[in-house]
Amino acid sequence: MSAKLGIAIARRLGASCxxxxxxxxxxxxxxxxxxxxxxxxxxxxxATPDAVTALRHNLRLDEPVLLRFANWADGxxxxxxxxxxxxxxxxxxxxxxxxxxxxxxxxxxTLFAVPTALLLGTFSAIFRxxxxxxxxxxxxxxxxxxxxxxxxxLAVLVFAVQLHLLPALASISDIHxxxxxxxxxxxxxxxxxxxxMGQMARMTRAVMVNVxxxxxxxxxxxxxxxxxxxxxxxxxxxxxxxxxxxMALSLSYLLGGVVIxxxxxxxxxxxxxxxxxxxSRDIPLVQSCALIFCAAYLLLTTLADVVSLFSAxxxxxx
Amino acid sequence: MLNRRNMMKQGTRLLVTGFCAAQPWSGAAGAAGxxxxxxxxxxxxxxxxxxxTGGHVRAASTSGSLSDTLDPARQSMATDYMRGNMFYDGLxxxxxxxxxxxxxxxxxxxxxxxxxxxxxxxxxxxxxxxTLTSADVVYSILRHKAPELGSQVHYQAMAMRIVKTDGPLxxxxxxxxxxxxxxxxxxxxxxAIIREGTTQFHKANxxxxxxxxxFQPGIRSVALRNPNFWKSGGVWVDSLELxxxxxxxxxxxxxxxxxxxIIAAVDPRLVALIRQHNIAVLESPTGTYTNLAIRQxxxxxxxxxxxxxxxxxxxxxxxxxxxxxxxxxxxxxQPLPPEHRDCNTTLPQTxxxxxxxxxxxxxxxxxxxxxxxxVCSPxxxxxxxxxxxxxxxxxNIGxxxxxxxxxxxxxxxxxxxxxxxxxxxxxxxxxxxxTFALSxxxxxxxxxxxxxxxxxxxxxxxxRQEPDAIKRHALYNDMQAMIxxxxxxxxxxxxxxxxxxxPRIQGLRPHQGGQLMGYNFAxxxxxxxxxxxxxxxxxxx
Numbered sequence: 011m012s013a014k015l016g017i018a019i020a021r022r023l024g025a026s027c028x029x030x031x032x033x034x035x036x037x038x039x040x041x042x043x044x045x046x047x048x049x050x051x052x053x054x055x056x057a058t059p060d061a062v063t064a065l066r067h068n069l070r071l072d073e074p075v076l077l078r079f080a081n082w083a084d085g086x087x088x089x090x091x092x093x094x095x096x097x098x099x100x101x102x103x104x105x106x107x108x109x110x111x112x113x114x115x116x117x118x119x120t121l122f123a124v125p126t127a128l129l130l131g132t133f134s135a136i137f138r139x140x141x142x143x144x145x146x147x148x149x150x151x152x153x154x155x156x157x158x159x160x161x162x163x164l165a166v167l168v169f170a171v172q173l174h175l176l177p178a179l180a181s182i183s184d185i186h187x188x189x190x191x192x193x194x195x196x197x198x199x200x201x202x203x204x205x206x207m208g209q210m211a212r213m214t215r216a217v218m219v220n221v222x223x224x225x226x227x228x229x230x231x232x233x234x235x236x237x238x239x240x241x242x243x244x245x246x247x248x249x250x251x252x253x254x255x256x257m258a259l260s261l262s263y264l265l266g267g268v269v270i271x272x273x274x275x276x277x278x279x280x281x282x283x284x285x286x287x288x289x290s291r292d293i294p295l296v297q298s299c300a301l302i303f304c305a306a307y308l309l310l311t312t313l314a315d316v317v318s319l320f321s322a323x324x325x326x327x328x
Numbered sequence: 329m330l331n332r333r334n335m336m337k338q339g340t341r342l343l344v345t346g347f348c349a350a351q352p353w354s355g356a357a358g359a360a361g362x363x364x365x366x367x368x369x370x371x372x373x374x375x376x377x378x379x380x381t382g383g384h385v386r387a388a389s390t391s392g393s394l395s396d397t398l399d400p401a402r403q404s405m406a407t408d409y410m411r412g413n414m415f416y417d418g419l420x421x422x423x424x425x426x427x428x429x430x431x432x433x434x435x436x437x438x439x440x441x442x443x444x445x446x447x448x449x450x451x452x453x454x455x456x457x458x459t460l461t462s463a464d465v466v467y468s469i470l471r472h473k474a475p476e477l478g479s480q481v482h483y484q485a486m487a488m489r490i491v492k493t494d495g496p497l498x499x500x501x502x503x504x505x506x507x508x509x510x511x512x513x514x515x516x517x518x519x520a521i522i523r524e525g526t527t528q529f530h531k532a533n534x535x536x537x538x539x540x541x542x543f544q545p546g547i548r549s550v551a552l553r554n555p556n557f558w559k560s561g562g563v564w565v566d567s568l569e570l571x572x573x574x575x576x577x578x579x580x581x582x583x584x585x586x587x588x589x590i591i592a593a594v595d596p597r598l599v600a601l602i603r604q605h606n607i608a609v610l611e612s613p614t615g616t617y618t619n620l621a622i623r624q625x626x627x628x629x630x631x632x633x634x635x636x637x638x639x640x641x642x643x644x645x646x647x648x649x650x651x652x653x654x655x656x657x658x659x660x661x662q663p664l665p666p667e668h669r670d671c672n673t674t675l676p677q678t679x680x681x682x683x684x685x686x687x688x689x690x691x692x693x694x695x696x697x698x699x700x701x702x703v704c705s706p707x708x709x710x711x712x713x714x715x716x717x718x719x720x721x722x723x724n725i726g727x728x729x730x731x732x733x734x735x736x737x738x739x740x741x742x743x744x745x746x747x748x749x750x751x752x753x754x755x756x757x758x759x760x761x762x763t764f765a766l767s768x769x770x771x772x773x774x775x776x777x778x779x780x781x782x783x784x785x786x787x788x789x790x791x792r793q794e795p796d797a798i799k800r801h802a803l804y805n806d807m808q809a810m811i812x813x814x815x816x817x818x819x820x821x822x823x824x825x826x827x828x829x830x831p832r833i834q835g836l837r838p839h840q841g842g843q844l845m846g847y848n849f850a851x852x853x854x855x856x857x858x859x860x861x862x863x864x865x866x867x868x869x
Contacts, residue, residue: 049478050741052395054404056480057741058773064475096395097545099530104394107544163577170585178578178585181571183548273575276582278547286393286546289737295394 015323022315026308030301037300038082041293042075048095048291069095082294092294096287101298105280109302111182112279115202116264118195123203124210124257131214132241138219146211153208162201162274169197180275198275202268206260213256217249248325251318258310266303377834381553383855384567385833387590387844388579392572396545398529400520401472401479406592407572409517409847411543414551414568415455416520416534419446419465420511422758422846424839425669428511432460432521432535436514441506441793446499452558454523455532455539462493467524469501481518483766483773507792508800509761516758517847537563537851547571551850564835564854583607583828590833590853592843594826596653602828612825612838612845613657615665615756615763618710620702620718620749621776622816627700627748629777633692635816637685639678641721642714642820646680651713655826659819662808663754663763666822667840670760670801672808686725694727701732703750707739709823711751745776752776756841760804764788768811777816784810831859 049065050057066072085092091101134146170178177184180194221227222245230240269281284299389407396408403412419433430436432452438444452460471477472485479485490502503510513519523533532540535558538551548571553563571588573579580598583591584605594602599609622629622638629635644658657666661678664671689695702718704711715731722729734743744752754774757763766772769788770780784807791803811817825843829836835852839845845852 046738046741051738052402052478053480053741055740055744055774056404056482058483061475061478061482062741065478068476068478094394097397163581166578166581166585170587171581174585178582178587179571179573181548181587183542183569274578276571276573276575276578278544283394283546290393290395292394 015319018319019316022312022319026312029308030304033304034083034297034301035079037297038079038293039075041288041291041296044288044291046291047071048293051290052096071095078293082297091298094287094292094295096290096292096295101294104283104295105298105302108278108280108283111277112265112268112281115195115198115268115277115279116261119199119202119206119264120261122199123207123260126203127207127210128214128253130207131211132218134211134215135218135222136237136241138215138222143215146215150208150211153204154212156204158201158205159270159274161204162197162271165197165201166274178275180277182278198271198277201271201274202264206263210256210260214249214253217252218245221245221248247321251314251321254314254317255311258314262303262307262310265306377856377859379561379564379835379854380856381564381566381854383565383857384569385565385590385853385855386569386571386588387592387849388582388588389570389572389592389844390574390579392546392574394546396572398532398540398543400468400518400522401477401481403518404480406843406847407570409842410570410844410850411532411549411551412517412520413536413848414538414549414570414850415532415536415540416517416522417452417536418515418517418520419448420515421848422512422515422841424837424841424845425667426512426756426758426840426846428515428758432465433514436511438510441508441510441795442503444501444503444510445494446501448497448499449558450497452535453556454535455554456523458523460521460535461496461524462499464524465499465521466491466493467526468521469519472518479518481516484513484516484519505789505792507761508795509759509792512759512762538568541567563851565850568850580828583830586830590827590829590836590844590849592827594828596655596826599653599655599826606831608829608831610827610829610836610838610844611655612827612840612843613665613667614823614825614840614842615663615668616709616754616823616825616842617659617663617665617819617821618708618714618751618753618823619776619820620711620714620751620818621745622818623748623776623778624780624816625778628694629748629816631692631694632814633688634694635818637688637694638718639818640681640685640688641718641725641727642678642818643680643717643721644678644820647710647714647717647820650717651710652821652823655824656821657824659821660812661815661817661819662812663767663817663819664760664804664808665756665840668760670804672805672812674805675809675812678812680721682721682725686727689725689727696726696728699727699729700748701730703732703734703743703747705734705736705739705743705751707734707736708744708751708753711753714820715751745774758841761788761792764791764804764807767817768807768815779811779815779817781810781814784814832857834859 049062049069049071053061053065082092094101094104130146134143137143166178169176176193176197180198185191185194227240227244230244266281268279269285272279272282280299284296287295287299389410391405392407397403398411400412400416403409417432419431420428421431423429432449433446434449435447436444448460448462448465454460469485469488469491472479472481475482487504488501489504492500494500521535526533531543537554537557539554540549541552542548542550548569551568553566557563573582576595579591582588594609602609622635624630639661648654648656648658660675662672702715704715706712712733719729719731744750754767757766765788767774767776768779768784770785787803787807791800794800794803827844832855834854834856836845836849
């Protein structure tokens with residue numbers, strides 16, 4: 011039984027690796043196909059043909075695309091992500107810092123949003139079709155449909171500009187104490203929380219309602235099991251797999267999809283690094299960022315898959 | 329006190345040792361003299377207030393990305409220029425009216441305007457403790473010539489045939505051809521002086537008023553006051569953090585909430601709102617312009633009547649009030665703004681005249697024809713709005729114009745100067761000479777309309793050898809007249825730069841060189857916590 015599970019997991023991981031390679035190749039050739047290159051973008055208005063040619067040669071951009079890709083891929087296999095063409099710093103060091111910031115933001119948002127969403131979803135499912143459920147349904151729908159830049163800008167307008175309670179910018183360098191940490195992160199985390207919480211709460215409710223209306227839950231009720239025990243012992247283990255899938259999708263968004271929130275709060279995360287590097291056609295950096303986003307996404311979805319495999323195994327054993 | 333205009337007349341000796349002591353920014357004594365400055369700008373800040381040392385300031389600029397650099401050669405964006413001016417010095421500094429003054433050089437002389445002798449200030453130290461020598465200067469200038477560096481001033485550097493040392497504090501620069509306006513070239517931020525042999529720019533090692541404590545491209549930099557700065561009273565604040573917030577809304581919110589003290593590029597629509605919050609808005613009449621360039625070597629621009637008609641189709645008053653909300657000055661199809669000391673104010677103003685335009689276009693058969701599109705982009709400030717206004721006006725007289733809006737990303741390298749009719753945006757140059765040489769001479773690299781006028785080129789060469797300021801001014805006037813009537817560049821307005829700052833910040837003054845005092849606010853500001861101005865209003869002429 012467990013050998014079968016091992017094979018399934020290995021197959022899943024293998025598929026992830028293949029996707030990763032595919033994404034890396036695709037990203038490289040798509041960025042190469044963008045109009046303009048890093049030499050033109052660096053020179054801007056001073057991009058006379060001679061200057062562009064010289065700089066291109068200096069940055070070794072005049073080599074064939076395939077050769078450049080081979081060089082980059084070779085470096086990658088040896089653990090070298092390459093040098094940024096724009097800043098001449100190692101991509102690793104640039105990504106490292108930004109990734110850390112993004113992980114902190116994503117981590118705090120997860121800690122705050124996941125339990126809240128699960129609780130709200132569960133209670134909505136238990137008290138389904140009551141006033142509470144309907145209110146929650148309307149509220150989550152509102153939160154999902156309002157774009158994050160509006161939430162962020164409104165939050166800044168109210169709490170920073172009008173009330174002067176919180177800083178408008180989430181500057182990492184200003185964080186010296188727990189208080190300043192909370193102040194800096196409260197608005198970005200709330201904004202991001204809004205985006206993922208609504209969706210997660212609704213999905214949780216849908217999954218829970220599905221299970222709660224099944225015949226074996228009815229059986230448990232008839233047997234006289236307490237509601238708390240029904241939820242914790244009988245329902246939760248059965249909804250873990252779909253919930254993990256929902257969470258995986260939401261969390262992978264937190265790493266790469268938060269560029270608007272990063273820009274509104276001037277938070278130096280990895281999403282804005284990627285957008286920046288695309289604008290300046292800094293291909294090694296674009297690729298490393300894409301690689302990280304893709305790896306994170308695959309990691310989370312693979313994790314969700316593994317969890318569902320496990321839970322299927324547990325169920326069949328039971 | 330030596331008079332600046334007399335100095336210019338002398339020609340052969342533009343800069344004199346010790347001149348610096350009489351400059352407005354060198355201390356309280358100079359501050360009073362500032363009102364007599366040529367442009368007659370209204371002063372901001374409290375009259376007679378004494379600059380004081382200390383305080384921390386946080387400023388937010390607009391552009392910021394990974395390509396932020398501390399390499400003076402590569403700096404091309406506002407944030408970069410601001411950083412460059414904090415950490416480095418040039419041989420020459422340009423004041424509010426873009427007049428060159430000595431900085432690291434104490435004098436720049438030339439008998440024939442071709443061979444320039446530069447005497448350096450002695451005892452100036454780099455941030456790492458090394459003393460400034462002529463070798464540093466030669467290295468700093470010559471590196472711009474290497475094409476693979478990608479220098480923004482490669483073109484200007486190539487005009488210097490020989491750059492060599494002449495003793496430990498002397499430098500000799502020999503130009504290809506005489507140029508009396510050469511000291512202004514050395515005032516460009518890109519010609520900042522760095523230590524000989526520097527190739528890494530993770531930190532800045534200059535002679536400037538601030539040392540570089542933190543530099544993170546695209547995020548922020550922290551500058552600390554340099555205790556060994558060579559100029560006494562040349563810098564006031566203890567530390568200065570510069571961040572860049574490209575999102576307009578976020579930048580204004582940061583100012584309103586007090587997260588930052590100064591922001592560059594206030595949206596004209598928000599000026600009234602910001603002033604209501606007791607935050608000042610500095611209006612600088614800069615020579616920045618957004619222009620339509622009609623190429624004269626291809627397409628309809630080959631016909632001078634077409635160019636003339638397009639100039640007449642610009643409803644300058646409407647553009648002024650609806651696009652810039654009054655924060656601009658009307659342009660007259662020549663590149664020098666009305667405040668510029670060399671501006672030709674006697675030229676007849678081009679006015680909106682659809683009837684005459686229609687007559688000219690009809691005569692040449694341009695009406696109801698398919699014409700090349702007007703290429704515009706958000707990258708060129710206000711160009712999309714201008715193109716649409718122009719399209720509407722043209723429609724009324726039967727001229728079909730298509731507007732092609734390009735993305736800001738890559739506009740300068742991909743689209744600008746590539747189409748028969750396209751919009752550009754040009755920042756003020758350091759001198760009238762540089763404006764003419766870079767954007768209007770036949771061989772100029774940024775000759776947007778591909779205008780070729782040998783007579784203009786002759787006048788340019790003549791003006792570069794003319795020691796008499798009055799005669800030179802007359803030549804400049806003639807050249808502007810030629811651009812006004814002949815060139816395919818339509819300049820409807822000069823954009824007023826708007827910067828917002830809290831009342832605690834003192835010392836900011838309007839500057840013709842660009843936003844936040846020609847990107848050089850760091851040296852001029854000081855903090856006055858007690859200041860509680862009731863009216864936060866600054867006015868420009």
